[in-house]
Amino acid sequence: MFYREIDCLRSLYHRNILxxxxxFxxxxxCYAILELCQGGDLLQRLKNMPVVTEAHIVKYVRQMLAAIQHCHQNGVMHRDLKTEDDDSPLVLIDFGLALRFVPGIKQTVVCGSPRYIAPEVFKQAYDEKCDLWSLGIVVYAMLYGTHPFGVNAKSTFHEIRAQSFVQALLQHDPxxxxxASEGVDEPSPHTLWRMIMSRVPGEKRKRMSLNFASE
Known part of the structure; x- marks a missing residue:
């Protein structure tokens, strides 16, 4: 696993990737010399500040999408995206489960952090789009400060209606x-914000501005 992680990392060069x-x-x-990241956990950083703006959320989402896009363009799927992957600017870390892939070839090994794993991973037939599901979980956690699939997973999930950015990422069908390129290449931050916040309940939006923060 260690050699595979190094093999993946040495093929990537991006400001939002470790x-x-x-x-040697x-x-x-075995020893690996890697970038020192001291920014801490993403959600904790948000919670420690008084307010989060749409500009902050858009910035973070675009950075995460850019990192995932670079991985996929270079034939690497991360398979373990979660909110701990963070620095300032955001840096995607922990490539211990990352894997080089061939487009069109499904993977079968079940792995990842349980609350972030895409449904198709459990079915043992998945591709790089499993990373987009995990990103959807991360974005939801950024907005609400909690995991979308809690005590009542079905009702929580349906609080985010059709056309929302998060639900687009959390499609069971990969x-x-x-x-990843669709959000990165979006020319207008305001349009990307509307994608994220589309039809999110008003009270949830109000609580978001009170409970989260940014740098």
Missing amino acids: RYYDF EDDTF EQRPD
């Missing part, structure tokens, strides 16, 4: 999810 510098080993241990 930087790989070097690798001796008779006992073919119905957008590509």
Whole structure:
């Protein structure tokens, strides 16, 4: 697993992805020299500040999409996206479960953080779009400060209506999810914000402005 992680990291070079510098080993241990990230957990950073604006949310989402897009363009699926992947600017870390993939070839190994795993992973037939499902969970957590599938998963999920950005990412059918490039290439931050907030209940939007923060 360690060698696979290094192989994935050395193929990636992006400001929103953990930087790989070097690798060496001796008779006992393997060593990797990586970028030092000290920004902390994404949700904790948001909660520690007084308010979050649409500009902050859009900025974070676009950075995450850019990182995922770069991974997929270079044949790497992350398979373990979660809210702990953070620095300032956001840096995608923890490539321990990352895998090089061939387009069109389904993966079968079940892995990842349980609350962030896409449904098709459990069915043992998935591709790189499993990362987009995990991103949907992360964005929901950014907006509400909680996981979407809590005590009553069905009712919580349906609070986000059709056409919302998060529900687009949380499609059970991976073919119905957008590509990472769709949000990255969106020319207007205001349009991307509308995609994220489309039809999110008004009271939820008010609580979001009170409960979250940004740098």
